Amino acid sequence: MEKIYLLEECKDAKYILISGHVRPDGDCTSSCLAMYLYLKKALPAAKVQLCLEEPPIVFQCIQDFDKIDSTYTVDGEVDVFIALDCEKSRLGEAEEIFVKAKKRINIDHHISNSQGCGDINYVNPDSSSTAELVYELMDKQYINQEIAKAIYIGMIHDTGIFQYSNTSPNTLRTAAELIEYGFDFSSLIDETFYEKTYTQNQLLGRALLESIIFMHGKCIVSAIDKKTLEFYNATAKDLDGIVNQLRITKGVECAIFMYATGNLEYKVSLRSCKYVDVSKIAAFFGGGGHIRAAGCTINGTFYDVVNNISKQIALQMKAYEEKMILK
Ligand code: AMP
Ligand code: MN
Ligand code: MN
Numbered sequence: 129m130e131k132i133y134l135l136e137e138c139k140d141a142k143y144i145l146i147s148g149h150v151r152p153d154g155d156c157t158s159s160c161l162a163m164y165l166y167l168k169k170a171l172p173a174a175k176v177q178l179c180l181e182e183p184p185i186v187f188q189c190i191q192d193f194d195k196i197d198s199t200y201t202v203d204g205e206v207d208v209f210i211a212l213d214c215e216k217s218r219l220g221e222a223e224e225i226f227v228k229a230k231k232r233i234n235i236d237h238h239i240s241n242s243q244g245c246g247d248i249n250y251v252n253p254d255s256s257s258t259a260e261l262v263y264e265l266m267d268k269q270y271i272n273q274e275i276a277k278a279i280y281i282g283m284i285h286d287t288g289i290f291q292y293s294n295t296s297p298n299t300l301r302t303a304a305e306l307i308e309y310g311f312d313f314s315s316l317i318d319e320t321f322y323e324k325t326y327t328q329n330q331l332l333g334r335a336l337l338e339s340i341i342f343m344h345g346k347c348i349v350s351a352i353d354k355k356t357l358e359f360y361n362a363t364a365k366d367l368d369g370i371v372n373q374l375r376i377t378k379g380v381e382c383a384i385f386m387y388a389t390g391n392l393e394y395k396v397s398l399r400s401c402k403y404v405d406v407s408k409i410a411a412f413f414g415g416g417g418h419i420r421a422a423g424c425t426i427n428g429t430f431y432d433v434v435n436n437i438s439k440q441i442a443l444q445m446k447a448y449e450e451k452m453i454l455k
Pocket of ligand 2: 155156213
């Protein structure tokens, strides 16, 4: 997809609104904040607003975290809406504002959104993160240490500290350029990625203890129910990273983690190691994501959800095994 000229697209805008997906993660939060800081600096005359559901508190180390508006209160007609790290349907409360905006820009890296949902799109499923794409579109003269730090945080969260297969030479070159700005990247990794609260570790422990392996050890599943969340006085934000821990179980190709979001409704996270395309499975259930990391919401009991997902995984595994035999 061809590069877009952000400042050119926004130059006449009096009111710019930035938003990202529901339940914002590290990439979404950081991309939005980096974009916010950048536009405030490059276009000081424009009113820039950032609307987002409350992100995990660890990201408060990014400048202007406290400027995030989770009430979605719009003041007049939005000239440019910038949707980051998602397509329209995952904007939550901001979707309505997106639809009414005069010009819509969409920057994303989800394979499930390969066409883009804006009037102007910059979508690249080969990119590690939306943060990496946002950096590509920035006029470097306006980048300062705080903006560089935000981009870096987005990248480390979507690549698992440059470990997942979405890490490219460009990702690492970008990271190299970013650390030239001199922020303390080592502490950032500890504070925003590895550090867990006692509650988060307890929930991780529960999820691991109660996990079940199936399909001859190639799949693993675990769930946290509403009662458990209530018992620990926890929220969905405390469950980040559990699916990644399940995925690294020896012999496992596909990991499933789910938590109850309603009566007989589960938010499902899927991860794979080598060959199962979990974005296809998530898309089958109305969600989306990437080849090795995807998510969706499914109705039914725990067993219904596991059965339905297993069927889709089995189909892919069968196709893969047949391909291997033919080789
Ligand atoms: P999660 O398992 O929620 O951490 O999500 C893994 C990846 O899939 C992230 O890049 C998410 O943004 C994406 N994703 C999760 N749920 C959905 C969904 N319902 N639709 C599209 N993408 C999703
Ligand atoms: Mn995201
Ligand atoms: Mn992302």
